[in-house]
Amino acid sequence: MQSRFLFVLFIMLSLTALAQSPVDIENVTDAQVEQFLKEAEERGLTEQEIEAAARLNGYSAQEIAMIRERIERLKSGENTLNKETVSDGKREQLGEVAKRTDLQVDDKTEVGKKTEIYGRSIFRNQNLTFEPNLRLPTPPNYTLGPDDELMIDITGYAFQHYDVKVSPEGTIQLESLSPFQVSGLTIEQAKVKIKDRLKLLFGGLRNNSLGLDVTLGDVRSIQVNILGEIEKPGTYTLSAFSTPLNALYLSGGPTVNGSFRTIKVLRQNQLVQEVDLYQLLNSGQYTNLLLKDGDVIFVPVAERKVELEGEVKRAMIYELKAEESLADAIQYAGNFSEQAYTNSVKITRYTGKEKKLVTLGEEQFDDFLLKNGDHIFIGAVLDRVENQVEVLGAVFRPGTYALEEELKTVGDLIKIAEGLKEDAFKTRVILRRENDHLDTEIITLNLMNSTDWEIPLKREDILIIKSYSELREVRSVEIKGAIVEPGEYEFQENMSVNDLIFMAGGLADGAEKGNIEIARRVKEGDLSSKNVEIIPFDTSDDLISMELTLRPFDQVYVREIANYEEQQIVKIVGQVKYPGEYVIQNRGETIADLVSRAGGLLKGAYVEGAKFYKEEKLVALDLKNVLSSANKIGNLVLQEGDSLFIPKKMDYVFVKGQVLNPTIVAYDPAFEFKDYIAQAGGYTDSAYVRKAYVRYANGLTDRTRSFLGIKDRPETARGMEIVVPTRTKYRWTAAERIAVSSAMVSIATIMVTIVRIL
Incomplete structure (x- = not known):
């Protein structure tokens, strides 16, 4: 201690000699101290010599005392950062807090038996937790309490770090100073109080030459009671950073009868906040009240719930406050859908005796107050267009058009559709219209008459204009026989037989050019006439022979040359x-x-x-x-x-089937059928001997024949196969045996009875 004090005094004197004026000891850095310690040791100065020199250079007794205080801290090693004792700055939660459990939620309510209650889904969403974030800065309204941990850092020419925990009595103690109260204070309030105490140990805090930083370390846990219409009421252990929303989520949220609008937070029997979850659901805003140990969250019964159905964006059950109107309920439902009919909204209300229907116009929404149990239905607009007409068929732009000032007549509609196509059938046009009874009627027009162009149109009129091609069967011609691509082709005016042969890829090799027939339909009603007219035709390889113009549905047959065929x-x-x-x-x-x-x-x-x-x-x-x-x-x-x-000669015989040793036997002209069977070991018990047959090498077969018990076996030959099939024995089932036995007993009984009678 003495030697270190001498060294620091020596430093002061050295700096004073260079600056020609006393040096502020608080501005001397630790690095400077270490540099001059060695020099003081080398000179061997005594404490008295250095202290006397300090007084001569203008240092007061108080400043010398500050030097002694600093030396004391240097001696204990508190001027350097101890990595083992200083916190890493990461805030943790002290103790275990409550965890959410999965809920089996029943959506049945007293208003709508299967309608979702607005807001309940957030308490069943697995992707939401609402857990407090311990990595955020300490909330400014957070108040300290027992078990909270504080991290205190002194910075500047000296460094000191303290990790202290608030005692159950709400106090902390620093160094040898007496404990002092911090419970109930915010971080900023506690910082002011801690600084006042540490000024006794650190003079630099008095003139702000040292800095002081106080942060919240590990966070304590608190206990909160959640009561009322809640899915899982009880006492929950939560983080001290928790809000009412955290607590509600852990407890499963309000029940089907619980309120989402008037959730009460009570502290020491006093109401400190009334939570309206619709504020969060509709705008994302939420008053961030921190809970305290012993707080009570009470969820009352919802006093006014209504159901919206039909053309709104969220058809659900909503809770309304006393001053809220139908307009507020529609706003909570996301407003009307695009198809909503807003001129008339129907409300079904319970009167205590029966139901009552109320119909409101859009101008009444703001002033109409709903009652508990009201059912609001918003219908859709009619599925029709009030000013639509349509044109179909042989116009250049068929489709629907608006009936307006520029479009009033049939002629206007054809004009706005870019006019008639060239193949339009003008002498008969259909105007389909709904009459006063909404029955469809047909008005026939002839566009060759100018007066029909001036017929006025009505809403939902449909003008149908056919083309010539639509009013006749699809016309085609067909070519078959010795042609490259036979088939059916579209009929075209002035098409000749040679044109059709050309379109079909030409004549095939082997076609008889002088023997072509055209089969043509006969359009005469005389029963004695032919059904089809056959027209002969000759052509040539260059297809420039005689011309024959085809008619719709003609069939052309090109024969092949007699005895012509491809190589086989x-x-x-x-x-x-x-x-x-x-x-x-x-x-x-x-x-x-x-x-x-x-x-x-x-x-x-x-x-x-x-x-x-x-x-x-x-x-x-x-x-x-x-x-x-x-x-x-x-x-x-x-x-x-x-x-x-x-094949070459085959000197073997195959023996297969139900023999003891199926095998191949060398052919022997002296062998008979039975000899080859013997070579295979004879028949098995399952052999169907009478049905044994042979298959000769050329595919012919021969079977065993018998007459009066004498068997005539097939002749043997090279390469043949002897096949002995399996004999399948029918076995009666137990039921069949019982049935036959019963029948026999019955017959025997009848016979005995007949004998006795006789």
């Missing part, structure tokens, strides 16, 4: 000299002809196993018989896509 391909593969694809030469070419064109069979060809396919399906065929005599049945005429496969 068949295929032969396997054991022939020249396998491959062949084009059918004539309409009568057969299988035998195909084998001959392929050079005949090779040595080793198994002709009995030849397979013939038509449309990719196997056709059972005995090629050996076909080739032995071309006139025999089976020598089929070839068609596009046919194929013939002639």
